[in-house]
Amino acid sequence: MSQISNALEKRDSGPAAVVEQYRESLALVMPSHLQQRVGAWIRNTQGLLRRDEKLMKAAQNDVGQFIAVLMDAGRLGLEPGTEHYYLVPRWNNKKKHTEVTGVRGYQGEIELMYRAGAVSSVIVEVVRTRDQFQFRPGRDERPVHDIDWDLDDRGDLRLVYAYAVMKDGATSKVVVLNRQHIAQARAKSDSAGKDWSPWNTDEEAMWLKTGAHRLTKWVPTSAEYMREQIRAQAVVESEQAPEPRIAPPLPVPAPAPGTVDDYDDGPIDAEIVD
Structure with a gap:
């Protein structure tokens, strides 16, 4: 039973599972034309791992490096594992193991x-x-x-x-x-x-x-x-658009005799003197 649990734990924390965990982060860096199909993009990447044993091993050796490569492909809007963007297992002399590198085709x-x-x-x-x-x-x-x-x-x-x-x-x-x-x-x-x-x-x-x-x-x-x-x-x-024309103000007609404009302005409650 413990062997089954260990296998499930390893599978859930493996490169393919980690790619799914980074779905939102990948979608954030992708250009708009890829954001609508991020699910298919991730499934294609997971399929590459399952079909290529050397690639899977390199991704397992350094999952962080693998995710960084996928983030670069996503940022560029390129499909990993294709002639647009190669996923290449490469030997790292310092780490003494293979890791996944990205190469633009x-x-x-x-x-x-x-x-x-x-x-x-x-x-x-x-x-x-x-x-x-x-x-x-x-x-x-x-x-x-x-x-x-x-x-x-x-x-x-x-x-x-x-x-x-x-x-x-x-x-x-x-x-x-x-x-x-x-x-x-x-x-x-x-x-x-x-x-x-x-x-x-x-x-x-x-x-x-x-x-x-x-x-x-x-x-x-x-x-x-x-x-x-x-x-x-x-x-x-x-800058080249013509400035909008402002119409001149219309002349104000003189008030007719007997209107309120005949009187001086004053307070509303001013006293009226006979």
Whole structure:
């Protein structure tokens, strides 16, 4: 009987149960579009734990770290455990165990750009060795990328590029990264040498993510940007609005003879003298 009680206690205090306990806190940090489906968001996260033994173990090792990662995903309005926001078990040398870390995927980076409201489209693409690619800064507004779709193998990854088309039709800065740039970004990742790292399980996605992340330096990604634009527009409109015309006062007609206005003002109880 005690074993059953211990199992129930462990289950109720495990990562999946703790996620449910933080429902209100998660809802508070989520953007409005997610607050209506926080229940589904939590159930999807609990399902990830049940399906992935390594992820469950890492979450059990440090539940607080796991919740902090989920709070970050919720604040950004991204779905954990997807290409928008990876949940990655990572070894912590100081704590001597694995813990859950959050890694924004390239689709998550793009989602944040769209949500900020400044762009009409975002383009992030890899270039392989058998593709044709040309871009000269200062001469070309956007890259020209030709792909032979009949090829069974387009070759190895060569470049990644990213740019956004703004709402006014202008093109943002074009980011182009080569294999050396990607190698430098990979070297900064603590998990790159692990088998489960997305650098090893989905290399193309990490190239795309690196390109998209570099683009965020030149394109707004915060919803606060749109709120500031709305506030600024309201200020401009209020300053440009014409001042309301005030009609001149109507002339006061002279009192007719015999009215009370013929008499001097005085106290109501003034004495009347014959």
